[in-house]
Amino acid sequence: MVAVFDKPWEEVLKRLKEEFEYTDEKRYEGDEGNKEWFKFYDTRGFRLVEVGDIDYGMKTTREWGGRLIALASVEMYSRGSITLIQIEVWTSGFDFVQSSELMKFLKKLARTGAVLICGYVYGHEKLRDVFGDYNQFLLYERLAEIVRRKRLEVLPSDLTVIREDILGLEDGLYELVGEPGLYVFVRDLGVEGYKVLLTVGEGLLDDDLYREVLEYGDWFSSKITSLVFKPIGRKVENEPLLKRAEEFFQAQVGEYGR
Known part of the structure; x- marks a missing residue:
């Protein structure tokens, strides 16, 4: 998961410690961090300044034993x-984390002042497909540009x-350009000044498929790390799908969707 801020890193670190139980591991001066961690990477001008840990519990689904990450x-x-x-969540990434637990985490992260929060899988072929390379700093550069320009035109x-x-918006x-049958569902996150964007498909209108989808409470844990980078198109009027999308969202996150 990646969160982008339009504030100096010292201020972000302070806010992070206020919202989470955060432990500093190592602080880097100058390009020390890049030399230690990314000697053979093109970091696109990004400088590693701090590494640490967040101690924050998130419950997994019954399929993964209901354990706490x-x-x-x-x-x-x-x-x-x-x-x-x-x-980066230890053990299994965000796999099998309950959608409601993930939503709580995202809300806390938004309260630290993050402008944009999305995700990806390190080394996944989707990085190469979108950016022509597996280098995650190409993704970071694109996200930073979105925040700098203060305009989101693609779904990360x-x-x-x-x-x-x-x-x-x-x-x-909204249409997801280049993906027939897929749409971007936009709604309030539940934190003042923030929206959540979620891809939904026309398959939600199939009652049998919809009932099957509702059996699993961890859909968002896979969606947060699935890169898209397709343009967001025009708004569409599809009341049945809009209603079903809201029902799906609420079923996943429960009280944390308000």
């Missing part, structure tokens, strides 16, 4: 006026959190 590692990067943090991942002024359904 408690620790996540944090890498903090700085480039100009942009700060970016990468959060299947589940994305964005500050409302960057999005500039009202709630509803």
Whole structure:
């Protein structure tokens, strides 16, 4: 998971410690961090300034034993006026984390002042497909540009959190350009000034498929790490799908969807 801020890294670190139980592991001066971690990488101007851990429990689904994933590692990067943090959950990533638990985490992260929150899988072929290379710093660069320009025109991942002024779209359904039958569902996150974007398909209108979908409470854990980077198109009027999308969202996150 990646969160992008339009604040200096020192301020972001302070806010992170206020919202989470955060432990510093190592602070880097100058390009020490890049030399230690990314000697053979083109970091696109990003400088590693801090690594640490967040101690925050998230429950998994029954299929994964209902266990608690408690620790996540944090890498903090700085480039100009942009700060970016990468959060990697230990053991299995975000796999099988309950959608309601993930939503609580995203809300807390939004309260730290993140402008944009999305995700990806390290080394996944989708990085290469979108950016022509497996280098995750190409993704970071694109996300930083979105925040710098204060305009979101593409959907970064299947589940994305964005500050409302960057999005500039009202709630509803929008075309996902180049993906027939898929749409972007936009609604309030439940944190003032923030929206959540979620890909939904026309398959939700199939009652049998919809009932099958509702049997699983961890859909969002896979959507947050699924890169998309397709343009968001025009708003569409499809009341049955819009209603079903809202029902699906609420079924996944429960009280944390308000």
